[in-house]
């Protein structure tokens with residue numbers, strides 16, 4: 210398919226809002242305080258439609274039988290939930306998005322770091338009819354890191370009601386790190402001890418929703434949710450005629466260090482060899498985690 214045909218075949222709609230000429234100004238002191246207190250904040254209209262177009266083209270390449278491995282979470286069920294990770298490495302549009310769009314700079318301002326590295330990027334695509342909730346979980350039990358200067362930007366290509374949006378338990382990043390669900394067995398009860406006893410089992414948040422300060426938002430494409438990866442999050446089922454095509458881009462700063470995880474808990478994504486080159490407590494530096502800011506000089510040269 211030619212580039213032009215790909216654009217015509219896509220769902221791209223003209224922008225319904227005036228682009229924000231200075232997205233970095235949206236990261237105000239009060240946004241930073243909300244992020245630090247609640248572990249999550251939604252910022253409206255920070256991504257120009259051009260970046261959404263680039264993201265949509267990247268997603269089309271992923272779905273168009275690229276070399277990306279697609280993980281189907283709800284295989285055999287009505288709605289699909291497709292996940293692909295490390296798109297940066299194989300999808301040129303996602304690489305461009307991460308280097309050239311303001312996403313990294315927005316996160317840098319939020320976490321207070323001028324040096325920035327990519328932890329991972331991951332597509333989460335719900336389409337094709339009713340697609341079930343994403344189980345409640347935190348990300349950090351699966352990530353070999355310690356430190357605080359890290360945030361995930363969750364970006365949806367679709368308009369979402371607050372019921373279809375990802376949900377977050379405000380403030381939970383300050384509390385216990387729980388065991389969480391097993392990504393290979395997504396339909397299993399997330400409160401079961403999946404990985405041994407190193408982390409306590411998750412509470413049953415769905416059965417006791419009123420006991421938790423759950424946040425979610427109505428989303429217009431261009432809005433971005435920034436979340437700390439230790440905040441509990443889940444949810445966002447889709448209905449018979451809705452879809453939710455989102456990417457999460459995780460970026461970290463100076464204080465993030467390598468940490469070990471229990472052997473029973475495989476890290477996501479897998480990083481074979483990392484434990485042979487780093488000792489717990491070392492700054493997290495490895496080709497697995499490319500530097501994004503300042504832009505490496507060999508990449509800057511591409512602009513001249």
Ligand SMILES: O=C(O)CCC(=O)C(=O)O
Pocket residue numbers: 333343348361363375442444445455457
């Ligand atoms: O979009 C989803 O359903 C899951 C997103 C998620 O777990 C994440 O961004 O870490």
